[in-house]
Amino acid sequence: MSFIGQSIKRFEDPRLVTGNGTFVGDLALPHMLHATVVRSQHAYARLRRIEVAMARSVPGVVAILTGADIARVLPGIPTRVMAGERAVDGLQAPEYPLLAHHTVCYVGQPVAVVVADDPYRARDALDLITVDYDPLPAVVDPMAAARHETPVIHAVMGTNVAMRLRQHTGDVASAFAQADHVVRQQYGVQRIAPAPLETRGVLAHYQPEEDLLTVWNATQAPHRVKRLLADLLQRREETLRVIAPDVGGSFGVKDCLFPEDVLIPYLACRLARPVKWIEERRENMLAYHGRGQSVDIEAAVRRDGVFLGIRVQVVADLGAYFLLTTPVPPFNVCRRITGPYHIPALSIELVGVLTNKTPTGAYRGTGSPEAAFCMERTMDLIAQDLGLDPAEVRQRNFIPPEAFPYQAATGLTYDSGNYAEGLERALELLDYSQWRAKAKQRQPDEPLLGIGLATFLKSSGASGDHRVEHARVSIAPSGQITVYTGISPHGQGSETAFMQLTAEALGVHPTQVRVRHGDTALFAHGEGTSASRGLIVGGSAVYAVLQEARQHLAHLAAEFLACPLDDVYFESGRVGNRHQPDAHITWPQLVTLACNRAPASAAGEGEGGLDFQGCYTLENAPMSFGAHAVVVEVCQETGAVTILRYVGVHDCGRIINPRLVEGQIVGGIAQGLGQALSEDVIYSPEGQLLTGSLLDYALPRARDIPSLVLETMETPSPTNPLGAKGIGSVSTVPTPAAVANAVLHALARFGVRHLQTPLTAEKIWGAMQGMGKVKEAQEN
Numbered sequence: 001m002s003f004i005g006q007s008i009k010r011f012e013d014p015r016l017v018t019g020n021g022t023f024v025g026d027l028a029l030p031h032m033l034h035a036t037v038v039r040s041q042h043a044y045a046r047l048r049r050i051e052v053a054m055a056r057s058v059p060g061v062v063a064i065l066t067g068a069d070i071a072r073v074l075p076g077i078p079t080r081v082m083a084g085e086r087a088v089d090g091l092q093a094p095e096y097p098l099l100a101h102h103t104v105c106y107v108g109q110p111v112a113v114v115v116a117d118d119p120y121r122a123r124d125a126l127d128l129i130t131v132d133y134d135p136l137p138a139v140v141d142p143m144a145a146a147r148h149e150t151p152v153i154h155a156v157m158g159t160n161v162a163m164r165l166r167q168h169t170g171d172v173a174s175a176f177a178q179a180d181h182v183v184r185q186q187y188g189v190q191r192i193a194p195a196p197l198e199t200r201g202v203l204a205h206y207q208p209e210e211d212l213l214t215v216w217n218a219t220q221a222p223h224r225v226k227r228l229l230a231d232l233l234q235r236r237e238e239t240l241r242v243i244a245p246d247v248g249g250s251f252g253v254k255d256c257l258f259p260e261d262v263l264i265p266y267l268a269c270r271l272a273r274p275v276k277w278i279e280e281r282r283e284n285m286l287a288y289h290g291r292g293q294s295v296d297i298e299a300a301v302r303r304d305g306v307f308l309g310i311r312v313q314v315v316a317d318l319g320a321y322f323l324l325t326t327p328v329p330p331f332n333v334c335r336r337i338t339g340p341y342h343i344p345a346l347s348i349e350l351v352g353v354l355t356n357k358t359p360t361g362a363y364r365g366t367g368s369p370e371a372a373f374c375m376e377r378t379m380d381l382i383a384q385d386l387g388l389d390p391a392e393v394r395q396r397n398f399i400p401p402e403a404f405p406y407q408a409a410t411g412l413t414y415d416s417g418n419y420a421e422g423l424e425r426a427l428e429l430l431d432y433s434q435w436r437a438k439a440k441q442r443q444p445d446e447p448l449l450g451i452g453l454a455t456f457l458k459s460s461g462a463s464g465d466h467r468v469e470h471a472r473v474s475i476a477p478s479g480q481i482t483v484y485t486g487i488s489p490h491g492q493g494s495e496t497a498f499m500q501l502t503a504e505a506l507g508v509h510p511t512q513v514r515v516r517h518g519d520t521a522l523f524a525h526g527e528g529t530s531a532s533r534g535l536i537v538g539g540s541a542v543y544a545v546l547q548e549a550r551q552h553l554a555h556l557a558a559e560f561l562a563c564p565l566d567d568v569y570f571e572s573g574r575v576g577n578r579h580q581p582d583a584h585i586t587w588p589q590l591v592t593l594a595c596n597r598a599p600a601s602a603a604g605e606g607e608g609g610l611d612f613q614g615c616y617t618l619e620n621a622p623m624s625f626g627a628h629a630v631v632v633e634v635c636q637e638t639g640a641v642t643i644l645r646y647v648g649v650h651d652c653g654r655i656i657n658p659r660l661v662e663g664q665i666v667g668g669i670a671q672g673l674g675q676a677l678s679e680d681v682i683y684s685p686e687g688q689l690l691t692g693s694l695l696d697y698a699l700p701r702a703r704d705i706p707s708l709v710l711e712t713m714e715t716p717s718p719t720n721p722l723g724a725k726g727i728g729s730v731s732t733v734p735t736p737a738a739v740a741n742a743v744l745h746a747l748a749r750f751g752v753r754h755l756q757t758p759l760t761a762e763k764i765w766g767a768m769q770g771m772g773k774v775k776e777a778q779e780n
Contacts, residue, residue: 043687198248221528290363332367450746460726486526532726672735
C-alpha cells in the first residue's frame with residue numbers, strides 16, 4: 001500500500017482534542033514564580049520616573065525590573081539583515097530596548113516586569129506601579145511620515161524613513177508612452193492582528209549546579225530562539241535548551257523574538273527560580289500586527305488588456321521598532337507584485353516608515369496577500385475600463401507553461417505551473433458565464449449580484465538559512481523508527497506527513513514511526529516552521545535521509561535474498577524480491593540483521609540501532625499557484641455581503657496528504673475572509689489602539705465561512721525531490737482580492753470604483769448612498 005497521497009487522519013489530533021496536549025500555559029515547576037508586564041499607556045512619551053516602592057511591598061513580590069536596571073546589561077531586540085538576495089537600498093532599524101528607558105514609542109511597549117510567587121499578587125503589584133509620562137505628539141499617519149511631515153520618533157536616526165528599495169526593469173517610459181490606456185489606483189491593505197488561539201508564553205528554569213538554562217517557549221523556531229538567547233544573554237549555546245511544546249497557532253507572530261522571550265530567561269537566571277509568563281489577549285493584540293501598507297499602481301496596457309509595464313509605489317507602516325521579520329513583508333510585496341503575469345517593464349519604489357504604533361512583521365502569506373490584492377484589483381479595473389471580461393484579461397497576461405523556468409521582472413524565478421488551466425477549472429466549477437449573465441439580469445430593486453476572480457502566486461521556502469534543514473532517522477533493533485526534524489509545527493500536521501513519508505520509503509505502517517521535534521536537546525539543528533517550508537524543506541531533508549537508510553538496508557536485503565539490488569521492494573512490513581513473491585524477509589528481521597552488522601560507531605542512541613543523518617538545501621523556492629472565484633450578494637438596504645458560492649483551485653505540487661492540504665486551504669480562506677470583510681486594526685489620532693480586544697476586533701466566526709468548493713492540481717516542482725510546493729499560507733493570498741472584486745462588481749451600477757478593505761456593511765451602504773446621490777445630481 002502506498003501512503004503518499006492518502007488522506008490519513010492526523011496522528012496528533014487524538015491527544016489534542018481530548019485535552020491531553022501540553023502547552024506552555026499547562027506547565028508548572030516547583031517553586032515557580034510568575035511574571036507580569038507593565039506596558040505603556042501612551043503612544044509616544046518621555047519617561048520621567050517609575051515609582052515601584054509600593055509594588056515592592058506587596059507580599060510575595062520577589063523582583064521588579066525596569067529599563068534602568070538592564071540598560072547596560074542586555075542588548076535590544078535584533079532584526080533580520082536584508083542582504084544578498086534580499087538586499088534593500090537602505091535599512092536603518094532603531095534600537096528596540098527590552099524595557100523602555102527614556103521614552104515609550106507605542107501603546108503596549110514593555111516598561112517594567114513584576115515577579116511574584118503568585119500570578120494574582122504579581123498583577124496586584126503591577127497596579128501599584130506609578131509611571132510618570134510626559135506625552136509627546138504621536139506619529140500615526142504613515143503617508144505623512146513618508147513625506148517627512150511629522151516629528152522624528154527616534155532622534156538618533158534623524159528621520160522616520162527606516163527602509164528603502166528601488167527597482168527598475170525594462171523600458172518603463174516607453175511602455176507608458178506606447179500604452180493605449182493607463183490604470184491608476186491607490187490601495188490600502190489594513191493592519192491585521194494574527195490572534196492565534198494560544199497567546200505567547202515563556203517558562204524558564206535555571207539550574208546553577210549544571211549551569212543549564214531551560215526555556216519553554218511557544219515559538220515556531222526553538223533552535224533560532226536558542227541561538228538568539230545565547231547571543232543576547234552572552235551564554236554558550238551548550239548551556240541552553242529551548243523546548244517548543246504544543247503550540248496553538250501562530251500565523252507569524254511566534255516567528256519573532258520579543259522582549260519577554262529574553263527577560264523571562266534573564267530573570268530565571270538572576271533569581272535562580274523558575275519564572276513563567278503567559279500573555280493576556282489584550283497584550284497579544286498590542287504586541288504584533290501584520291500587513292499595514294499603501295500601494296499605488298499605474299498599469300500601462302494595450303487596448304486588449306495586455307500589460308506593457310507598471311509603476312508601483314509602496315509605503316509600509318512598520319510601527320515604532322523592528323522585530324525579526326519586520327522588513328520582510330514590504331520587501332516581498334515588491335518581489336511578488338507581478339503575480340502570475342508577464343509584465344516586461346516595471347518601476348518599484350518602497351518606503352518603510354516608523355510610526356507610534358505596534359511593530360509589524362510576517363503574517364500568513366508575508367507580502368503575497370498584499371501584492372495579490374493590489375494586482376488583482378488592478379486586473380479588474382483594466383477589464384472595467386476597456387470593456388473586457390476579467391477572466392479574459394487574466395488569461396491574456398498569464399505566463400505560458402512553455403516559458404518555465406521563468407524569470408520575472410522583479411528577479412524571482414518561477415519553477416513550474418499551468419496558470420490558464422487552473423483559472424479555467426475555477427471558472428468551470430463556479431459556472432462563471434451563467435453567474436455573469438444572472439448579474440446583468442438583476443432588477444433595480446433586487447439584491448446586487450457580483451462575481452469576483454483572483455489568481456496568485458506564493459513563493460515558499462524563503463531564503464538564506466531558511467532554505468536549509470536537517471533530519472535524522474533512528475531505527476531501533478525492534479524496528480521502531482524515530483524521525484528527528486528541525487521543523488517545529490504549530491498545527492500544520494507535519495508529524496503525520498513525515499510519518500507517511502517514512503512509511504512509504506521503508507515499507508512499514510505509519511504507526512511504527514515516531515516524529516520528534518521542538519526540543520534543541522533532542523536534535524541540534526533546525527530553522528523551524530515558517531514561509532510554508534515544512535514539507536518543502538523539512539520534508540525533503542527527511543526524504544533524503546530516508547533514501548540513505550533505504551539504500552543501506554536494500555543492499556543487505558539483496559545480499560540476504562541473493563537478488564539484484566533493483567529487484568528489492570519494501571512493502572507492508574516486508575522486504576523482498578519483486579520477482580519471487582515467496583522470497584522475503586520481515587522488517588524486524590532485516591533491522592536485526594543490519595544492527596548485528598553495524599559497527600559500534602553507527603549505533604543509535606546507545607541501543608545498538610541504526611542511525612542516519614543529513615541536511616537538505618532548497619536551491620530555488622517553488623511557486624504555488626491558485627485561482628479563486630466568488631459570487632456575492634449585496635443587500636441594498638443594509639450593505640450586508642452574503643457569499644453565495646466560493647471556488648478555490650490550488651496547485652501545490654505533489655500532495656502527500658490531501659486531508660492536510662484541505663485543512664490548510666480552509667483555514668487560509670477563513671483568514672482571508674476576515675481581511676476582506678471584517679478585520680481591521682484601528683488607531684485613534686493619539687495612537688491609542690481602538691480594537692484591542694476580541695469585542696472590538698471582528699474575527700470571522702464559523703457561521704461566516706461559506707461552503708467551499710475546492711480542487712487541487714498537481715504540477716510537480718523541479719526544485720525539490722518531493723515535487724512539493726507550499727500550501728500553508730497559499731489560500732490566504734487571493735481571498736481578499738476575490739471577495740473585493742465580487743463586491744465591487746456588484747456595486748458597479750452605482751459607479752463605485754474601489755473601496756478599501758474591510759468591506760463592512762456600513763462602508764458599502766455609505767458608498768451606495770453617496771454615489772447614488774452623485775448619480776442623481778448628475779442626471780438632474
